[in-house]
Amino acid sequence: EAGVAQSPRYKIIEKRQSVAFWCNPISGHATLYWYQQILGQGPKLLIQFQNNGVVDDSQLPKDRFSAERLKGVDSTLKIQPAKLEDSAVYLCASSWGGYNSPLHFGNGTRLTVT
Amino acid sequence: ILNVEQSPQSLHVQEGDSTNFTCSFPSSNFYALHWYRWETAKSPEALFVMTLNGDEKKKGRISATLNTKEGYSYLYIKGSQPEDSATYLCAREYGNKLVFGAGTILRVKS
Numbered sequence: 001e002a003g004v005a006q007s008p009r010y011k012i013i014e015k016r017q018s019v020a021f022w023c024n025p026i027s028g029h030a031t032l033y034w035y036q037q038i039l040g041q042g043p044k045l046l047i048q049f050q051n052n053g054v055v056d057d058s059q060l061p062k063d064r065f066s067a068e069r070l071k072g073v074d075s076t077l078k079i080q081p082a083k084l085e086d087s088a089v090y091l092c093a094s095s096w097g098g099y100n101s102p103l104h105f106g107n108g109t110r111l112t113v114t
Numbered sequence: 115i116l117n118v119e120q121s122p123q124s125l126h127v128q129e130g131d132s133t134n135f136t137c138s139f140p141s142s143n144f145y146a147l148h149w150y151r152w153e154t155a156k157s158p159e160a161l162f163v164m165t166l167n168g169d170e171k172k173k174g175r176i177s178a179t180l181n182t183k184e185g186y187s188y189l190y191i192k193g194s195q196p197e198d199s200a201t202y203l204c205a206r207e208y209g210n211k212l213v214f215g216a217g218t219i220l221r222v223k224s
Contacts, residue, residue: 003157035214042118042203042214043158056211091158099207100146102160 002026006092006106014114018080021109025073025094031055032069033103034077035091043091049075050097082113116140118206120215127194128223134190135218137204141185145207149178149189152217153200161189161202194222 005024013019025032031050035043046065047057052072060067064083069075079086089108095101119138127133137147146165152158162171167182175192191198199222205214 033212040216042120042205042216044214045211048211093158097210099210100163100165102148102163103150103158103212104160105150105157107155107157 004092004094004104004106006109008109009107010110010112012112012114013082015084016081018078019082019111020076020078021090021092021111023075023077023092023106025075025092026104029094029096029104030072031095031097031101032075033091033093033095034067034075035093037089037091037108039088046077079111082111084113087111087113116206116208116213118204118213118215120202120204120218122218123216124219124221126221126223129195131194131222132190132192133194133220134188135202135220137187137189137215139185139187139204139206141182143208144182144185145209147180147182147187148205148207148212149187150203150205151200152203158203191220194220196222196224198222 033048034046037043046060047067048055049069052069067077091108093103093105095103121136149161150158162178164180169180178189180187201217203217205212
């Protein structure tokens with residue numbers, strides 16, 4: 001099966017600029033996740049979708065981050081305006097959903113905010 | 115508190131050495147424990163999903179055990195090879211949510 005596709009792989013922007021990341025999950029996977037991984041820390045869940053509905057966005061900084069999942073398939077994550085502390089790897093993952101389902105990750109986007 | 119701790123933070127071993135890491139987590143309301151391997155420039159890859167106390171899983175030279183009563187899991191690598199160099203992440207399921215530890219970075223020298 002084709003894996004989770006993410007783009008871009010790398011992005012460098014200045015603070016206060018905006019940026020968008022795109023994710024295409026594995027076909028048929030109902031659940032889609034966006035994680036933020038800051039150097040030295042574990043991945044932190046930003047938002048979780050079940051089909052095209054939001055299951056959990058409790059850790060999403062909603063004043064600057066937004067995400068949507070179009071028709072329950074592709075998803076975009078946007079940051080506007082970016083801050084220095086947003087420098088991180090942004091990982092998209094998908095799964096069949098339900099308990100005990102392993103996550104399938106994309107390669108991630110490494111964002112550097114200068 | 116949704117806290118998952120991993121130790122050590124990093125590990126350097128020689129090719130052929132066997133090694134192990136620890137993942138500690140709150141034991142109440144346990145659903146499942148996941149292990150992932152994340153190689154540089156690649157995507158994290160699922161190794162194991164473990165649910166039962168006393169569970170032991172194996173994949174090639176890598177194995178894992180689970181103790182849900184005391185809240186820990188061990189990951190073992192037998193005869194480490196340079197290609198085992200990666201960050202090893204564990205994550206505990208809380209309902210429909212996965213909480214990750216910070217990972218153990220393994221470097222295997224040839």
